[in-house]
Amino acid sequence: MNIDMIRAARERLDGHVRRTPLLNSPFLDEIAGRRVWVKPECLQHTGSFKFRGGWSAVSAMDPETRKRGVIAFSSGNHAQGVALAAARHGAPAVIIMPSNAPRMKIDNTRALGAEVVLYDRATEDRDEIGARLSEERGLTLIKPYDEPEVIAGQGTCGLEIAEQAAEENITEADVLVCCGGGGFASGVALALEAEAPGLRVRPAEPEGFDDVARSLISGQIERNPSLSGSLCDAIITPQPGEITFPILKRLAGPGLVVSEDEALKAVALAFSRLKLVAEPGGAVALAAALFHADEVKGDDVIATISGGNVDADVFRMALEKFGG
């Protein structure tokens, strides 16, 4: 896993993946006490950065293998990213989703052309279902984060951040990245190491699901005690990945942990100040930039919004609670 893979992924992504802008607002600067720059991956195809990794993985496959199809496990964003990437390559995609995943994410994944196989989280073993289907049809598994070509794809966002920071004359800053299994954070970290060494990745997570922050403190992989009960569903994973964690350990600054209310407040501020739709999990980095300003140093901070696939009722609730 290295910068050359990220650069190669950028070549393959060129013309297929959006270069999202770098946005700001004087109102957010005032809250944080420094300049806040937002990288809105909610504007990416399928509404999250996951399309980058999906496209990278599918485009890197040899055409014969790709023709047989791909398979992925996901409750939502990775599902949609892989589904669209596969469809645009003319490859079949099977996505195994929990039957209680947000309705919109299931519907979207189907509408993007994938075959969705639902399973019951409590009674069925998704790995067994996946293994059976893969064997029957010769499908290739695309893991959501602990997969080099996926990390390479997510890293292309880091290359863009490096370029955009240079355009704004930002040479030193923390780059806050919403973090589940660490694919996004580790890809961005590798890109910044090569292209903007004054920029440092800081993983951001929701309270109670801060496995990466704790792993960075202890120096070894720590697990989350629970995997449900958060509105930040998009970035809840059992533990950092075997590939992603060593990268984060070497390159990332300390993790930042925000409350669910802080994430919802950030959702409301992205609405009012940036005119962006962020999902709660996708807003934890912005929440850290705004409400944990004392844990960040420097005149500038960069925060990713990793996704915007939020159900209307959750979004309405965020606005009702914090929309002013």
Place this chain on the structure above:
Amino acid sequence: MNIDMIRAARERLDGHVRRTPLLNSPFLDEIAGRRVWVKPECLQHTGSFKFRGGWSAVSAMDPETRKRGVIAFSSGNHAQGVALAAARHGAPAVIIMPSNAPRMKIDNTRALGAEVVLYDRATEDRDEIGARLSEERGLTLIKPYDEPEVIAGQGTCGLEIAEQAAEENITEADVLVCCGGGGFASGVALALEAEAPGLRVRPAEPEGFDDVARSLISGQIERNPSLSGSLCDAIITPQPGEITFPILKRLAGPGLVVSEDEALKAVALAFSRLKLVAEPGGAVALAAALFHADEVKGDDVIATISGGNVDADVFRMALEKFGG
């Protein structure tokens, strides 16, 4: 009023105004039965295209005059655009706003450094208030649309649309522009005439406030019977401008008129499919692209989202009604 003024405005805007992206979604394409491209000026500074015209007008003033300050009448978006443009030029700004304008727009205009003077729409004469203040302080009036440098600034969005359409190999398409007094539509029309003659502006308006559509039919300036009672407040004006209408008459295709519910449906779809916050008036062009597809021709249609300054309760209502 000509293309050279728009090109000169682009020079002055460069580095200060965002080049907004051109977005799309397979889900919107399916609704419209053709490819739908969205130019999201809600992502512009101050949340609407009005910042372009504000910057253009303020930056074109001679420095001595500018130092005395500017004045504008506006219920919201023009107010914020002029306020921020003036503040960044170090010039004082007085904005005269109706006391029943959306709270958020009043607060934002103040927070952007302008002196806000509220007046009662029913009992006070805003022109008299404006004339008095202008004389007392030597302020220069920046009109919201019937002002050449403002039209030139809005036209820079048309230059971007021309470039971005070329990047996507779109050579013929209708460009649907949310239309109040016609500053945005006429500026874009002039830019497209020069840079992308296969693209044609179509003004989009809400039902009951379709003065431009009717004026284009009759060939002369027609007035709106009423000026209140619409959620599309951002684009409600008495009639097309004396400068803007002749441009639209020469260059624009027939107007498109959408219902308020169609505008709110478009707000909900911009939320779910593009992760964008559109205000109802800013969504009428997208509504026309999606729900009046039979009035548009060709494989592609381009729709502007002119602004995103919507109060949280209106947005929640749109999602409750049409957010699925």
